[in-house]
């Protein structure tokens with residue numbers, strides 16, 4: 081029984097400014113949940129309230145079904161990893177990791193095995209006899225993670241534990257963390273501003289902005305069915321294209337139009353999404369870069385084939401990202417160059433592309449709320 085339940089938490093540090101407003105979510109027993117949001121969203125504050133390092137202005141926190149109100153951090157028995165962790169400088173890495181276990185009277189043999197296994201996974205086995213000052217920043221961070229993980233705690237709270245590591249090590253740690261969580265059957269609440277970490281590691285993601293929970297769901301749900309523009313553009317890399325548009329009825333045809341950009345949408349699509357009442361209204365169109373496909377000059381004039389100019393090109397091995405200029409807007413197009421054709425031209429050259437109406441998201445212009453989600457392979461299978 082180690083689930084965490086956050087119920088309608090608010091936190092006000094200074095009068096009139098809510099750092100957290102009515103935050104509710106759960107971390108199930110043995111679940112790996114991400115709290116994802118940009119800097120200043122209120123993630124660390126949430127974690128500190130759960131850990132008992134600070135008190136909420138209202139709302140309550142339950143650990144294993146029991147209210148944590150009045151419990152000290154130690155009584156809550158949650159293991160926390162901070163982004164910057166201070167270790168005991170006079171102790172070796174082994175002793176630093178052993179410290180929380182010795183405090184709890186764990187038998188020597190059990191302790192050695194736990195530390196050995198955890199150190200293996202974290203790639204710090206060769207460092208066990210060193211002292212903190214003899215380690216690089218990245219090594220220190222891994223030791224800090226190890227020290228939290230060797231403990232049998234109710235749950236583990238991690239505040240951006242790998243964001244200080246270099247890209248290669250982060251990629252390695254993403255994989256290892258996920259394995260470690262499975263192996264330990266640990267309940268983890270992991271705070272991050274990095275959507276890639278959340279998407280690749282999390283069982284579920286709580287997306288937070290400005291102290292308010294925006295959406296809770298699996299990585300797939302968050303990516304495919306973002307509830308608003310914030311979530312839609314925060315999750316996914318390269319991020320979703322957005323364009324102010326109008327939904328228009330042109331003769332008998334429905335079009336999503338923004339400047340020169342124009343996508344004709346079938347009436348069935350309008351009906352399916354109940355959009356008839358939105359005729360003439362401003363909307364924000366969203367389309368992920370991988371849902372736009374390149375077309376050739378022979379395709380020009382076909383339905384939903386558009387032309388823009390190449391503004392910038394990024395080649396990433398077998399993938400290419402084109403920034404395409406179309407009436408003062410930039411649309412990003414992500415392509416996998418399976419054909420080996422190479423680049424489609426120089427900066428400034430015209431480029432043709434095709435937009436599939438099933439790849440479109442639409443958002444309410446004023447509230448940012450999603451009106452339409454793109455169809456996915458998942459939908460087709462269902």
Ligand code: ADP
Pocket residue numbers: 093094099117118119120121122123124125126
């Ligand atoms: P995150 O971890 O998502 O970057 P934080 O929880 O650290 O965000 O901070 C959220 C907001 O709360 C920030 O605007 C920050 O300045 C404010 N804040 C955090 N702690 C305090 C505090 N002790 N006193 C006043 N304001 C604070």
Ligand code: MG
Pocket residue numbers: 123124125239
């Ligand atoms: Mg923080």
